Amino acid sequence: MLSDILSPDVFAAAMRIATPLALAAIGGTICERAGVVNIALEGMMLFGAFVGVIAVTYAGNPWVGVFAAAAAGASLALMHAFASVTLKTDQVVSGTAINILAGGLTGFFMEVIIGHPGTTDPVPRLVPVFDFPVPSAGFFAPMWRWIDVIFLSHTPIVYGTILFAIVAHWALFHTRWGLRLRALGEHPRAADTVGISVVRGRYSAVLFSGVLAGLAGANLTLEQVGSFTEGMTNGRGFIALAANIFGRWTPGGSYGAALLFGFAEALQTKLQLLRDVITIPSQFFLMLPYVLTVVVLAGVVGRAVAPAAVGKPYEKG
């Protein structure tokens, strides 16, 4: 039983499940570090997932869809930036409006472009990057199977996300760009005083988060499922927001929190097998990822402090 539960595919599944969450969470981190709350990650992810599939339907190549998804996320992000930076509106209201808008837009264009609601027809997907032959016997075969399944079985965006997390983490804390970005979220007036453009900085951060959320959507449709289903993000954007907070507003922490949630989710799938032995409602297992995430992170991570100026529009002068 234990070998069934702790098998390499649990860890591989954890990485797959974590990817869309981590991408959106890193986007949220960048955005909030610059002082803008992005509650619209869910809608940007959904819109990216949809536009990605539509683009592949016409272009045939999944990579075209990936770029289209990123652009779609960025287009909604532009609306969010315009409303929250230029117009100085309440960022939660603008984000909520965009989430509702994304649900409506995707449902409407399903009917217009695909001709029916529900699910689109399948499109070509991105395939795993590596395809090594697995040795069937020998001393290293079991070990190789673990390595192959956990680390070498994935699609491009899964690896890209790890790379993003590392680069973004380094850039945020070890480059001049990162220092300036953080200044926008901590003390925009100080940044403005030394000649950093608050408006331009916040715009680029919001757009960047839109690109990452769009890529998260592309991962769902163009790597995992191969078709778009209305509402298929199913709250992942909000879990990403939580992962960003649990990760203490750092890209590395966001990835870690997403991975933990992914692992808990993969584990509960295996734990459902216990129902053959003892009678436990399935809802109990479905709840586990959320409980485990909260418990572990509350215990390990401790108090998280948000950027001081997050959510506050910057009034010049």
Place this chain on the structure above:
Amino acid sequence: MDARFRRFLALLVAFALLATMAIGCAGTDDTTDDTDTGDGAAEVDFSVAMITDVGGLGDKSFNDGVYAGLENARDDLGVEIRAVESNEIADYEPNIDQVASAGYNMIFTVGFLMTDTTIKKAPEYEDVYFVGIDQFIEEPADNTVGVLFKEHEGAYLAGVVAGLATLDPDLDDRINDDNVIGFVGGMDIPPVEKFQAGFIAGARSVNPDVQVISLYTGDFDDPAKGKEMALSAIDQGADIVFAAAGLSGAGGVPAAQERGALFIGVDQDQYLTIPGSGDVMLTSSMKLLDVAAYDLIKSAVDGAFPGGSIVEFGLAEGGVALAPFHDFEDKISQEILDAIAKAEQDILSGAITVPASRAEL
């Protein structure tokens, strides 16, 4: 300056919300006016509306099934039809109010989750016939019929197929040596549990040692999650996965294609409703909601609506069935065909009572 911007923004947001609502309504209200559907269809002054469950139209599953029944009734009987989609559970009541006050004669509330809403709303509109699909209603009101399916009887047949097929390497080279098959359910609610219980019972009836890995996704509209569940079952040795989880279950098709396994669909003949699934779609455990919906509309039009009762559609009533094997037609062994025929006979004659819950297994 700033105040003007704020006012502009408030307008913008209001407009965005309004536009979204308009778009939402345009996308979901499938009103059909063309009651003059050619020869044979006599015009009757009768209108039927359905309230979908949260899966909505296009779920390639039970909402679409009921709608197909409505469409048949429109074409054959000349009734006017309309579907209103529920995006969330909170939409159920306003949707019912909307169509009931618009003067529809008959309302289908689709899905187990709407049971309480049907019980609450039916007495408020005494002149309207209510049909609750997948709803067990104790002592239904005189204008209400609860429709239940014997999903377990159809799933039993699918279980017979899977139980024998997993032992039959000649069927397909994707059949492995492990005596393991998988079940992916959506929410853990009675209609889904009936599928699970019937499937397991059917598989065990022909293959007592078979291990059935049963997993629940907890929802009906998250194909990525359904795919992970199917992958998990396949990684543990399952070579055939039966998914009864609406659109979440449809994620099992790419999972089976990626890992080299076979898939059994649910509710409709999913070979036809999920394009590109033919290479893995062994069969489907169909729930013929269109038959049930059509029958009830016809009885209402004929003035014989069985109000105040629960109507059950099983194998005998043509309410559940096994879909054709399509691409596997030539590969299915005579042994499997004989076993299906025998199981059907035994269920119809009452020689077997198929368990409808895990407790009865």
